[in-house]
Amino acid sequence: MGSAGLARLHGIFAAYKPPGLHWKHLRDTVEMQLLKGLNAGKPPAPEQRVRFLLGPVEGSEEKELTLTAASVPTLTNHPLVRGPAFTSLKVGMGHRLDVQASGVLVLGVGRGCSLLTDMYNAHLTKDYTVRGLLGKATDDFCEDGRLVEKTTYDHVTREKLDRILALIQGSHQKALVLHSNLDLQTQEAYEMAVRGLIRPMNKSPMLIAGIRCLHFAPPEFLLEVQCMHETQKHLRRLVHEIGLELKTTAVCTQVRRTRDGFFTLDDALLRTQWDLHSIQDAIRASAPRVGAELEKSLRLGPGTQQLPGPGWQWDSEEPSSALKAWTAGGAAGG
Numbered sequence: 001m002g003s004a005g006l007a008r009l010h011g012i013f014a015a016y017k018p019p020g021l022h023w024k025h026l027r028d029t030v031e032m033q034l035l036k037g038l039n040a041g042k043p044p045a046p047e048q049r050v051r052f053l054l055g056p057v058e059g060s061e062e063k064e065l066t067l068t069a070a071s072v073p074t075l076t077n078h079p080l081v082r083g084p085a086f087t088s089l090k091v092g093m094g095h096r097l098d099v100q101a102s103g104v105l106v107l108g109v110g111r112g113c114s115l116l117t118d119m120y121n122a123h124l125t126k127d128y129t130v131r132g133l134l135g136k137a138t139d140d141f142c143e144d145g146r147l148v149e150k151t152t153y154d155h156v157t158r159e160k161l162d163r164i165l166a167l168i169q170g171s172h173q174k175a176l177v178l179h180s181n182l183d184l185q186t187q188e189a190y191e192m193a194v195r196g197l198i199r200p201m202n203k204s205p206m207l208i209a210g211i212r213c214l215h216f217a218p219p220e221f222l223l224e225v226q227c228m229h230e231t232q233k234h235l236r237r238l239v240h241e242i243g244l245e246l247k248t249t250a251v252c253t254q255v256r257r258t259r260d261g262f263f264t265l266d267d268a269l270l271r272t273q274w275d276l277h278s279i280q281d282a283i284r285a286s287a288p289r290v291g292a293e294l295e296k297s298l299r300l301g302p303g304t305q306q307l308p309g310p311g312w313q314w315d316s317e318e319p320s321s322a323l324k325a326w327t328a329g330g331a332a333g334g
Helices: 002-007 023-039 110-121 158-180 187-194 232-245 276-297 321-326
Strands: 011-017 048-056 065-073 091-093 102-109 126-134 136-138 147-150 207-217 220-228 250-260
Touching: 002 023, 011 023, 011 110, 011 276, 023 091, 023 102, 023 276, 091 110, 102 110, 110 276, 126 232, 158 207, 158 232, 220 232, 232 250
Parallel strands: 102 250, 136 250
Antiparallel strands: 011 102, 048 065, 091 102, 126 220, 126 250, 136 147, 207 220
8 A cells, every 4th residue: 555545645534423432532543544554555575685695515515615696585674674664644633523522523634634724714614403402401501411400391382492593593694794894785795695605704703604493392302503613512502592592491412513514424434434445535535526615615815825626636646736835734623
């Protein structure tokens, strides 16, 4: 496998993080599996060198010794002598998920780690399904937290919940326009709004682009949330605040990310697929979409490098000039 396998690893891909697993453990597991795959290839045949060996003269009855030229293998580069060829690999993490949350988690490998910074700067929305439970409140907004209060919820209806969600979405859409620093009277702002490209220009509080109820069966309800600049704790607090608006209480029982930018659940590799060949295939399959979507989402200003187009080849052994420019950037955290 060697360097040829490593050349096909530069890029980004999505993995599915199960609940209860720390993102650092996931990253370390992926790195270990990639190194295992890179080092598993058959080692090249050892180089041969000529040595003069001392031995008896053939056909001679006397104990006469002579030097004979012989070809022997050089073992200095043998894996058992040198050790594994690959001992470390740069694996970066995109928008993180905490231990209790699950879902799509984007990782970058090698030079592809710089694309995580581009994803961060593009302020792409992320989708979550958030499950809530009416009737109680805890100190950390989670179901297994310390119980603070228990309340009745018989008065809560689907119509009341939908009304609260509509108010939340309306207020956040106003905040999104405010943080985008756009003049809504301009043609540029109108065109960006039509294309759904209005994004905050800098770091902002959590902004909700859309929220709706997918399922309502008291005491349980399931929400779909499209947001940016969030943490999973923000989403759990949101469930708590919705409960208060409904004149009751609520805790969050599940947070699951279903989309991170242009990566969905269909793109996410399961734990059994965290191996070299599956990750190489995932990076290759996503490369055209990654280049096209980032180019569309990022506002390219003077001096900004052009992103790779759909025909850009990630497995090229010689990086393009644009990719060389990106390697100065680091991986972005959540």
